[in-house]
Amino acid sequence: MRLILLSTPLGNLQDMTLRVKHALEEGQAFFVEDTRLFFGLMRSLGIATEGKKVWSWHDHNQEQMDFFLQKLEEFPEVFLLSDAGSPIISDPAYPLIKEVLARKGEVDSYSAATAPVLALELSGLPANPFYFFGFLPRQNKKREEWLRENTVAKGTYIVFESPHRLIDSIDFLYKNLPGDTPFVVARELSKKFQEVTRFALSEWGNVKDTLTVKGEFVLLFYLDKGQAIDFSAKGLEQMAEDYLNAPKPRKISKLIAEILGKDAKEVYRQLSQST
DSSP states (O other): OEEEEEOBOSSOGGGOOHHHHHHHHHOOEEEESOHHHHHHHHHHHTOOOTTOEEEEOOTTSGGGHHHHHHHHHHSSOEEEEOSSBOTTSSSTTHHHHHHHHHTTOEEEEEOOOOHHHHHHHHHOSOOSSEEEEEEOOSSHHHHHHHHHHHOOSSEEEEEEEOTTTHHHHHHHHHHHSOTTOEEEEEESTTSTTOEEEEEEGGGHHHHGGGOOOOSOEEEEEEEOTTTSOOOHHHHHHHHHHHHHHSOOHHHHHHHHHHHHTOOHHHHHHHHHHHO
C-alpha cells in the first residue's frame, strides 16, 4: 500500500514541478478533491486521461474509508491531490494518511509551493517561529477561545480566510490584538492579481476600504514577547459559565488547569481517578 501526495500549483501553472507533472502523466490511480478541477488541470497540462482511474476524496465521503483503502491495495501506488497546493494543508488528506500508516503502508510526498509558506516569504514578518492554524473559527466566541488558547507565544501566526468573512475576522483581530501588531493580508498568491498588504493593526480603519475582497486570503500577524493576548480573567469567567451551563468533567478540568497552570489532560486524569 503506497500513497503519494502531489502538491499542485496555487494558481500559476508554471509552478508545476517536473516531478509532479511526471506523476500525473504516468500515474494510473488518483484520489482527487474535485474530479472536474482535476480533469481541467490535466487538459491544461496536455496530459491524456484515458485509462486513468480517478475517485473523489473529500471531507464529505470519508465514511467510505474502506473503499479507498481497498483501492490502495489494488494498485502499486495511488496519488492524492487537492484542488491547489498541498493536500495536507487545510485539505482532507490527513485521515487517509493516518489509516495508511496504521496499516504499515508507505506515504510519500512530491512537494511544491504551499500558501502558508509563500505568504510567510512575502510578508516581511519573522519566520522563526511561525504557527499555522488553517481557517479561523466563524463565531466570535470561538475566535476568543482560539486567541486565548493559541496566541500565547512569540512568533508569526498564519491563518486562512474566505472573502465572505475577511472583514469581520480582521475587525475581530483589530479589537483584540495590540494596535502595534504587524499585520499582513496576502491575496490570490501566485495568481495574476496577487496582492500583499502590510500594515499595523492600528491602521486597519484606513486599510479596510482599500482591500479588494475577492479571491483567496492568507492572514499573518506577529506577536512579540509580552504581546501575547491575556484573556485570563475573561477566559476563566467564560469557562466557569460554560461549566455551570453544562457541568462535565472535561470542562472543569480545563478550568482547573487554567488556574493552576497545569495540563488539562493531566488534571482530567486526576479527576477521573478520584471519582
